[in-house]
Amino acid sequence: MIEFLQHLGKSTHTSFTKLGRATYFLLQTVTGILSVLPRPGLLLKQMYSVGVLSFLIITISGLFVGMVLGLQGYYILSDFGAEETLGVMVAASLVRELGPVVSALLFAGRAGSALTAEIGLMKATEQLSGMEMMAVDPIKRIISPRFLAGFLSMPLLAGLFSAVGIIGGQIVGSGLLGVDEGAYWSQMQAKLDFQDDIINGVIKSIVFGFVASWIALFEGYDAIPTSEGVSRATTRTVVNSAFSILGLDFILTALMFGDD
Amino acid sequence: MQHTSTQDTLVGLFVASGIVGLFFLAMQVSNLSSFTENDSYTITARFENSGGLKVKSAVSAAGVKIGRVSAISFDPKTYQSVVQMNIDARYNTLPEDTTASVFTAGLLGEQYVNLEPGGSDDYLKNGGKIDITQSAIILEKALGQFLFKAAEEKK
Numbered sequence: 001m002i003e004f005l006q007h008l009g010k011s012t013h014t015s016f017t018k019l020g021r022a023t024y025f026l027l028q029t030v031t032g033i034l035s036v037l038p039r040p041g042l043l044l045k046q047m048y049s050v051g052v053l054s055f056l057i058i059t060i061s062g063l064f065v066g067m068v069l070g071l072q073g074y075y076i077l078s079d080f081g082a083e084e085t086l087g088v089m090v091a092a093s094l095v096r097e098l099g100p101v102v103s104a105l106l107f108a109g110r111a112g113s114a115l116t117a118e119i120g121l122m123k124a125t126e127q128l129s130g131m132e133m134m135a136v137d138p139i140k141r142i143i144s145p146r147f148l149a150g151f152l153s154m155p156l157l158a159g160l161f162s163a164v165g166i167i168g169g170q171i172v173g174s175g176l177l178g179v180d181e182g183a184y185w186s187q188m189q190a191k192l193d194f195q196d197d198i199i200n201g202v203i204k205s206i207v208f209g210f211v212a213s214w215i216a217l218f219e220g221y222d223a224i225p226t227s228e229g230v231s232r233a234t235t236r237t238v239v240n241s242a243f244s245i246l247g248l249d250f251i252l253t254a255l256m257f258g259d260d
Numbered sequence: 261m262q263h264t265s266t267q268d269t270l271v272g273l274f275v276a277s278g279i280v281g282l283f284f285l286a287m288q289v290s291n292l293s294s295f296t297e298n299d300s301y302t303i304t305a306r307f308e309n310s311g312g313l314k315v316k317s318a319v320s321a322a323g324v325k326i327g328r329v330s331a332i333s334f335d336p337k338t339y340q341s342v343v344q345m346n347i348d349a350r351y352n353t354l355p356e357d358t359t360a361s362v363f364t365a366g367l368l369g370e371q372y373v374n375l376e377p378g379g380s381d382d383y384l385k386n387g388g389k390i391d392i393t394q395s396a397i398i399l400e401k402a403l404g405q406f407l408f409k410a411a412e413e414k415k
Contacts, residue, residue, distance in 0.1 A: 044267065047275070051271065052270045055277075095289065153274075156282070157278065159278055159281040162281070163280075163284045163285055194286055198286055201285075
């Protein structure tokens with residue numbers, strides 16, 4: 001019993017310490033962004049590895065998610081003779097929820113794990129301490145550009161995901177199942193609002209990009225500098241990002257779409 | 261990994277395609293371009309009962325959407341519902357004796373305001389009031405009346 005309490009106390013203590021370190025790390029990273037701005041080359045390089053390399057997985061997944069939504073939505077809606085509202089269903093679910101959430105999960109899996117592994121290995125091979133020896137701040141030189149790149153790429157990726165998904169839904173809906181193309185678009189345009197739906201979706205994806213890059217970079221920076229430590233940190237990145245993204249999504253949805 | 265001009269181009273392409281995606285959502289999906297609040301004028305109508313009418317519900321005349329409901333409030337003195345509507349400035353020739361009624365699109369559809377133009381030569385201006393209105397048909401009320409009438413006839 002005593003042992004259990006000791007264990008509980010210890011793990012609580014460690015997790016709070018870790019949260020404190022993560023917050024301090026975030027503050028340093030955000031202030032470090034200022035020193036990235038005069039050197040856009042660093043940012044561009046990271047935009048390439050975070051954004052461009054995630055482009056393919058995001059667009060292809062978006063296309064298939066949209067096509068599945070079109071197919072399933074059609075089967076359900078046709079029971080009620082309401083196939084024409086397929087466009088509304090596909091677009092609303094993509095723009096409000098699936099676009100930001102699924103692209104953030106893919107982003108955490110594709111780019112976040114790569115970031116953690118890269119930084120963890122840098123730490124394990126003592127490149128970070130080497131930089132400190134040369135009076136180069138590793139946070140400013142390594143972490144901040146990656147953070148900014150993740151933060152900027154996420155809304156673009158989520159927007160692409162939704163756009164491609166809506167087109168995918170249209171391909172299945174009106175191409176294969178025979179929903180009227182005009183009704184697909186016009187019902188969508190009548191029901192979706194720029195402010196309420198699209199801006200809120202973009203806000204969500206910005207928040208998710210922020211959180212996913214923060215977790216990925218911190219786990220890498222905080223990893224135990226061994227090969228096992230790096231592999232554990234990579235796992236934690238994916239798991240923690242998924243939890244935080246889904247949890248935050250619930251909170252944001254309750255805040256944004258609460259009152260009609 | 262030294263950054264090269266190919267990478268710059270790819271990043272440029274990526275950012276451009278992301279912006280195109282967001283632009284597509286704004287224009288094609290939410291139809292931002294079709295109706296802006298700027299070029300519109302406001303008229304109000306009082307209903308005994310505005311039913312399930314909501315802010316942003318459509319205002320249409322002859323089946324064409326010409327505006328949106330911008331505010332709905334309750335007048336504590338007359339116990340009426342005051343519905344404020346923004347009408348597109350292009351349609352500025354609605355006669356003063358226009359009738360406003362709350363209709364339902366289809367059996368279970370959304371409620372909207374239908375404007376039936378009258379014959380007056382004076383037009384409604386910004387801040388104008390519609391005097392002749394017809395309330396929403398409340399399905400429960402109508403059913404209740406019908407059942408009551410059917411029961412009366414049986415006696």
